[in-house]
Amino acid sequence: MSEKGKRHVYLHMRSLQEARALWEAETEALYCKIEHVSTQEALHRVTAQAITARRSVPHYHGAAMDGFAVRARDTFGASDIRPFRLALYETAFPVDTGDPLPHETDAVIMIEHAERVGEGEVEIRAAAYPWQHVRKVGEDIVAGELLLPQNHRLRPPDLGALLAAGVLQVPVHARPRIWIQPTGTELVPPSQAHEAHEGQIVEFNGTVLAAMVKECGGEALLQGIISDDYGSIMESLRRACDSDADAVLINAGSSAGTEDYTAAALGELGRVLVHGVTMMPGKPTILGMVGQKPVVGIPGYPVSAILSFEQFVRPLLFRMQRLPTPDPPTVEAVLGRKTPSKLGLEEFLRVILGRVAGEVVAMPLQRGAGIITSLTRADGIVQIPRDLEGLDAGEKVSVRLLRPKVEIDHTLIMIGSHDNTIDVLANELKRRDSRVHLSSSNVGSLGGLIAVRRGQTHLAGSHLLDTETGEYNTRYIERQLKGKPVRLVQLAMRQQGLLVPRGNPKKIQGIQDLARPDVIYINRQSGAGTRILLDYCLSREGISPDGIRGYDQEEYTHMAVAINVLSGRADAGMAIYAAARALELDFIPIARERYDLVIPEEVWDDDKIQMLLEIIVSSDFRERVTAMGGYDVAGSGTLMGKWDGKSWVEKRVGQLS
Numbered sequence: 001m002s003e004k005g006k007r008h009v010y011l012h013m014r015s016l017q018e019a020r021a022l023w024e025a026e027t028e029a030l031y032c033k034i035e036h037v038s039t040q041e042a043l044h045r046v047t048a049q050a051i052t053a054r055r056s057v058p059h060y061h062g063a064a065m066d067g068f069a070v071r072a073r074d075t076f077g078a079s080d081i082r083p084f085r086l087a088l089y090e091t092a093f094p095v096d097t098g099d100p101l102p103h104e105t106d107a108v109i110m111i112e113h114a115e116r117v118g119e120g121e122v123e124i125r126a127a128a129y130p131w132q133h134v135r136k137v138g139e140d141i142v143a144g145e146l147l148l149p150q151n152h153r154l155r156p157p158d159l160g161a162l163l164a165a166g167v168l169q170v171p172v173h174a175r176p177r178i179w180i181q182p183t184g185t186e187l188v189p190p191s192q193a194h195e196a197h198e199g200q201i202v203e204f205n206g207t208v209l210a211a212m213v214k215e216c217g218g219e220a221l222l223q224g225i226i227s228d229d230y231g232s233i234m235e236s237l238r239r240a241c242d243s244d245a246d247a248v249l250i251n252a253g254s255s256a257g258t259e260d261y262t263a264a265a266l267g268e269l270g271r272v273l274v275h276g277v278t279m280m281p282g283k284p285t286i287l288g289m290v291g292q293k294p295v296v297g298i299p300g301y302p303v304s305a306i307l308s309f310e311q312f313v314r315p316l317l318f319r320m321q322r323l324p325t326p327d328p329p330t331v332e333a334v335l336g337r338k339t340p341s342k343l344g345l346e347e348f349l350r351v352i353l354g355r356v357a358g359e360v361v362a363m364p365l366q367r368g369a370g371i372i373t374s375l376t377r378a379d380g381i382v383q384i385p386r387d388l389e390g391l392d393a394g395e396k397v398s399v400r401l402l403r404p405k406v407e408i409d410h411t412l413i414m415i416g417s418h419d420n421t422i423d424v425l426a427n428e429l430k431r432r433d434s435r436v437h438l439s440s441s442n443v444g445s446l447g448g449l450i451a452v453r454r455g456q457t458h459l460a461g462s463h464l465l466d467t468e469t470g471e472y473n474t475r476y477i478e479r480q481l482k483g484k485p486v487r488l489v490q491l492a493m494r495q496q497g498l499l500v501p502r503g504n505p506k507k508i509q510g511i512q513d514l515a516r517p518d519v520i521y522i523n524r525q526s527g528a529g530t531r532i533l534l535d536y537c538l539s540r541e542g543i544s545p546d547g548i549r550g551y552d553q554e555e556y557t558h559m560a561v562a563i564n565v566l567s568g569r570a571d572a573g574m575a576i577y578a579a580a581r582a583l584e585l586d587f588i589p590i591a592r593e594r595y596d597l598v599i600p601e602e603v604w605d606d607d608k609i610q611m612l613l614e615i616i617v618s619s620d621f622r623e624r625v626t627a628m629g630g631y632d633v634a635g636s637g638t639l640m641g642k643w644d645g646k647s648w649v650e651k652r653v654g655q656l657s
Contacts, residue, residue: 012274012275012276013276013277013278013283014274014276014277014278015277015278015346015386016277016278016279016311016346016386019274019277019285019287019311019312020311020312020315022273022274022287023273023274023287023312023316024315024319026273026287026289026294027294027316027319028319030246030292030294030316030319030320031173031319031320031321031322032173032174032175032176032246032320032321033173033174034048034049034171034172034173034174035171035172035173035174036169036170036171036172037169037170037172038168038169039159039162039163039167039168039169039170040159040163042154042159042162042170042172043154043155043156043159044153044154044155044217045153045154045170045172045173045175045217046151046152046153046154046172046173046217046321046322046323047148047149047150047151047152047154047170047171047172047173048150048151048171048172048173049150049171050146050148050149050150051146051147051148051162051167051170051171052144052145052146052147053141053142053143053144053145053147053165053166053167054143054165054166054167055143055165055166056137056138056141056142056143056165057138057139057140057141057161057164057165058135058136058137058138058139058140059137059138059143060100060101060137061100061101061106061134061135061136061137062098062099062100062101062134062135063095063096063097063098063099063100063101063108063133063134063135064097064108064133064134064135065097065108065110065111065133066095066096066097066110066111067094067095067108067109067110067111067112067113067114067133068086068092068093068094068095068108068109068111068114068122069092069093069094069095069099069101069102069105069107069108070086070091070092070093070105070107070108070109070124070128071091071104071105071106071107072106072107072127072128072129072130072131072132074086074091075107075109075124075126075127075128076127077127078124078125078126078127079125079126079127080125080126083123083124083125084123084124085117085121085122085123085124086121086122086123086124087120087121088116088120088121088122089120092109092114092122093105095108101134106130106131106134107128107129107130107131107132107133107134108128108132108133108134109124109126109128109132109133110133113125113126140164141161141164141165143165147161147162147165147167148161148162151322151323153323154170154172173320173321173322175217175218175219175321176213176216176217176218176219176246176247176316176317176320176321177218177219177221177244177245177246178213178218178219178220178221178245178246178247178248178249178313178317179221179223179240179243179245179247179248179249180206180209180210180213180220180221180222180223180249180251181223181226181236181237181240181248181249181250181251182203182205182206182222182223182224182225182226182251182252183225183226183227183228183232183233183236183250183251183252183262184201184203184225184227184228184252184300185227185228185229186199186200186201187200187201187202187203187225188200188201188202188203188225189202189203189224189225190202190203190204190207203225204302205251205252205298205300205302205305206222206223206251207222208302208305208306209222209249209251209298209305209309210222212306212309212310212313212314213313213317216313216314216317216318217317217318217321217323218317221243221245223236228252228261229261230261230264230265233250233261233262233265234261234265234268234269236250237250237262237265237266237269237290237295238269240295241269241270241290241291241293241295245293246293246294246320247293247294247295247296247313247316247317247320248290248293248294248295248296249295249296249298249309249313250262250266250286250295250296250297250298251298251300251305252298252299252300262286262297263275263286263288263297266286266288266290266295266297267288269290270288270289270290270291270293270295271288271289271290272286272287272288273287273288273289274286274287274288275297277308277311278344278345278346278386279307279311279345279346279347279348280342280345280346280347280348281299281301281303281304281307281348282299282304282307282308282311282348283299283304283345284297284299284304285297285298285299285304285308285311285312287312294316296308296312296313298313301368302372302375303350303368303371303372303374303375306375307348328400328401329400329401329404329405330398330399330400330401331353331360331380331398331399331401331405331408332360332396332397332398332399333351333353333359333360333361333362333380333396333397333398333399334359334360334361334362334394334395334396334397334456335351335362335364335382335391335392335393335394335395335396335397336351336361336362336363336364336393336415336441336451336454336456336457337363337364337393337443337447337451337456338390338391338392338393339364339384339390339391340389340390341384341388341389341390341391342389343386343387343388343389344386345386346383346384346385346386347367347383347384347386348381348382348383348384349364349367349381349382349383349384350364350365350366350367350374350375350377350378350380350381351363351364351365351378351379351380351381351382351399352365352377352378352379352411352413352439352440352441353379353380353399353401353403353408353411353413353439354379354408354411354412354413354439354457354458355408355409355411356413356455356456356457356458356603357455357602357603359455360399360408361413361455361456361457362380362382362397362399363413363415363439363441363451363456363457364382364441365377365378365441366556375402377439378402379399379401379402379403379407379408379411379439380399380400380401380402380403381399381400381402382397382398382399382400383398383400393454394454403437407435407437410433410435410436410437410608411436411437411438411439412429412436412437412438412439412458412459412608412609412612413439413440413441413456413457413458413459414438414439414440414441414457414458414459414460414461415440415441415443415447415448415451415452415456415457415460416442416443416444416445416447416448416449416451416457416459416460416461416462416598417442417444417445417448417460417461417462417463417528417529417530417595418440418442418461418556418557418558418559419461419491419492419494419558419576419595420558420559420576420578420579420582420628421491421492421595421625421628421631422438422440422461424621424624424625424628425438425612425615425616425621426438426440428615428618428620428621429608429611429612429615432611432615433611436608436611438612440461442556442557443525443527443556444524444525444526444527444528444529444531444556445460445461445462445463445464445473445476445527445528445529445532446464446476446480446527446528447527448460448461448462448598449462449464449476449477449480449481449598450480452480452481452484452486452598452600453480453481453484455600458599458600458603458606458608458609459597459598459599459600459603459609459612460597460598461491461595461596461597461598462476462529462595462596462597462598463529463530463533463593463594463595463596464476464529464532465529465532465533465536465593467532467536467539472593472594472596473488473594473596473598473640474488474640474641474648474651477598477643478643481598481643481645482645482646483645483646484600484643484645485600485601485602485642485643485644485645486598486599486600486601486642486643487598487599487601487604487639487641487642487643488596488597488598488599488639488640488641488642488643489596489597489599489613489616489637489638489639489640489656490594490595490596490597490635490636490637490638490640491595491596491597491616491636492594492595492625492631492632492633492635492636493592493593493594493595493631493632493633493634493635494576494577494578494592494593494595494630494631494632495576495577495587495589495591495592495630495631496530496533496574496575496576496577496589496590496591496592496593497574497575497576497577497580497587497588497589497590497591498510498511498514498572498573498574498587498588498590499561499562499565499572499573499574499575499579499580499585499586499587500565500571500572500585500586500587500588501565501566501568501571501585501586502584502585502586503586504586504588506518506519506571506572508571508572508588509588510588510590511534511537511538511541511543511590512541512543513572514538514543514548514572515543515547515548517549518571519549519571519572520549520550520569520570520571520572521548521549521550521551521553521570521571521572521573522550522553522555522561522564522565522569522570522572522573523550523551523552523553523554523555523573523574524554524555524556524561524574525554525555525556526554528556529593530558530574530575533574533590533591533593534574537590537591550570553570555573558575558576558578558579559575559579559582559583561573561574561575561579562575562579562580562582562583562585563583565583565585566583566585574590576630577589577629577630578628578629578630578631580630581628581629581630582628587630592632596640601642613637613656616636616637616656617636617637617656621633621636622636637656638652638653638656639652639653639656640652640653641653
C-alpha cells in the first residue's frame with residue numbers, strides 16, 4: 001500500500017465555527033448553472049434572471065360584474081325620480097363577469113341595479129361613472145414591467161402570475177446535483193435486508209442523505225456500495241469529480257481508522273481543507289475541494305452523518321441556488337436533568353419536548369452517534385457549546401425544533417420505567433387524535449418519580465418494589481413525592497424473569513445460577529424497578545452483586561436486555577416476558593409485578609391524560625396488551641390511590657369508568 005493509502009489521524013481539528021467559515025469562504029462563489037423549465041413545473045425553483053411580463057393582465061377591458069355594459073355619458077342624470085331607459089344591444093349590452101366590454105362602452109351597471117322593461121329596453125335609476133365595475137387593460141400587470149426579481153423562490157401564486165403574463169418558461173438555477181457514494185465492505189443494499197447475515201449492515205445512510213438533498217431542493221445521485229479500500233474510493237472519487245455533479249459526498253471512511261481512506265484519496269486528487277471538526281456527533285467530517293468541486297467526507301454513524309450534512313452540506317445547497325439558508329424554528333425550554341458534556345466538543349443533544357405546568361421541558365435522549373432512533377424520537381436538539389462541561393437540570397436552553405412548534409402543546413411526556421405497553425399507548429393516542437404525541441424517556445422508575453417531583457413530566461411509569469411490605473410504588477411515592485399530590489393508576493400486571501437463549505444452553509434455572517463463573521449477565525440501570533427486583537432476589541439468595549459477571553453492564557429497556565441475550569453478548573438478563581416472546585427467547589419466571597402510572601394531580605384533568613385513561617380501560621387496549629404475552633390486564637385502569645403530598649387520602653379506589 002502506498003503512503004497515501006494509509007490512514008490519516010486528525011492532525012488539524014477545527015472548531016465548528018472555524019470549519020463553517022472556511023467552508024463558506026471556499027464555496028461562496030459556486031452557483032448552479034441556469035436552465036429553462038416549464039412554468040407549470042417551476043414550483044419552488046429559484047429565478048436565475050429578472051422576469052418581465054410578456055403581455056398585460058388583463059389584456060382587454062373586461063366586466064368586473066354581471067350586468068349591462070354602457071357608455072357612462074348615456075347614463076348621466078338618471079335617478080329614482082327620473083329613470084332612464086336604454087335600448088338593449090344598442091346602448092346597453094348584457095355581460096357576465098370577465099366578458100370583454102363591447103366597443104365604445106366604458107362602464108358596467110350591476111344586474112341588480114337595472115331592470116328589463118318591455119321587449120328591448122333596460123331601465124336604470126342611477127348614473128354610472130366611467131370605468132365603473134370594469135377591469136381595465138393592465139390593471140394587474142402591464143406588459144414589459146418587472147414581474148419577479150432574480151433569485152426569487154417561486155411560490156404557487158407566482159406561477160399563476162407568470163402564466164397570466166404569457167411567460168410559459170422561466171430561467172432558473174438548476175437543482176444542485178449531489179453525488180452520494182456509500183462505502184463499506186460490510187454493507188448490503190436495502191433489497192437484501194432480509195438476507196443480511198452476521199457482520200453485514202443494511203446501507204440506509206445513502207437513502208437518508210438523498211432525502212435530505214431533496215429537502216434542500218437538490219437532486220441526489222445515489223451510487224451503489226463500494227468496498228473499503230483505497231483503490232475503490234479513489235476510482236469512485238475520480239468518477240464523481242469528472243461527472244456533472246455539483247458536489248460529492250463520500251459516506252463513511254472519513255474517520256482515522258485502518259480502513260478510512262477518504263482523506264488520503266481527497267488529498268491526492270485535490271485539497272483537504274478540514275479533517276475533523278470539534279462537534280459531537282460528527283467529529284470525523286472531512287471538507288475538501290477537487291478543482292472547483294466541493295467534496296465532503298460524511299461520517300458513517302447515522303446521527304453523525306445527519307448532523308454533518310446539516311452543518312456543511314445543507315447551507316452549501318442553498319448557497320448554490322442563491323438562497324439564504326432557512327433558520328430552523330426554536331423554542332426556549334427547561335432542561336429536565338443534568339447533562340455532562342465533553343469540554344472542547346460542540347455537542348448536539350437530542351431531546352423530547354412537552355409543556356408541563358405551563359413550561360416547556362426538554363428531556364435528553366440517548367446520545368450515541370449510531371442510535372438513529374434518538375433522532376426519530378427526538379422533538380428537538382440542544383447545542384451545548386464546546387467551552388462548557390455540560391448543562392444543569394433546570395437550566396434554560398434554546399432548542400432547535402424537529403417537529404412543528406404547535407405539536408408541543410399536544411405532547412405528553414412520560415418519564416420512568418420502560419414497558420412494551422407504552423408503544424401500544426402511543427399508537428392508540430395517535431390513532432384517536434393525530435395531533436397527540438407521546439414522548440417517552442426511559443430513565444428507570446426512580447428517575448420517573450424524581451421527574452414528577454421536579455414538575456418535568458406529565459406522568460411516570462413505575463414498578464418499584466418495597467422489599468419489606470411487598471407493595472409496589474406507594475412507599476417510594478411517600479419518600480420521593482412529599483408535598484406533591486399524585487394519583488396512582490394500575491396499567492398492568494406483568495411477568496418478570498430471566499431471559500436466556502432458545503434451548504437454554506447454559507441450563508440456567510434461576511437467580512442462583514447468575515453467580516456461576518460461566519454465566520455473563522446483562523443488567524438494567526441503577527434506579528430501574530427491574531434492578532431493584534434483581535437486588536432483592538440476590539439478597540434473598542445470599543448472593544453478592546460483585547460475584548456476578550456483567551452486573552456493571554447496563555441497558556435502559558427490556559428490549560435492549562433481550563437483544564443482548566439474543567446476540568450472544570450475555571447469557572441472561574432480567575426483563576418482562578413480552579420482550580422474551582418478541583425475540584423468541586426462553587423465559588424463566590421470577591416474579592409477578594404491578595406496573596403503575598404516577599400522574600400529578602395538577603395534570604389529571606388535562607384532555608390528553610383523560611384520553612390516555614380512556615384508552616387504558618378500553619377493550620382494544622386490553623386485547624392488544626394481552627396478545628403480547630405475559631400481561632394480566634384485569635385491573636388495568638384501577639385507581640390504586642390518591643396521595644395528597646402528605647398522606648394517602650384514598651387507596652384502592654377502584655376502576656376508572
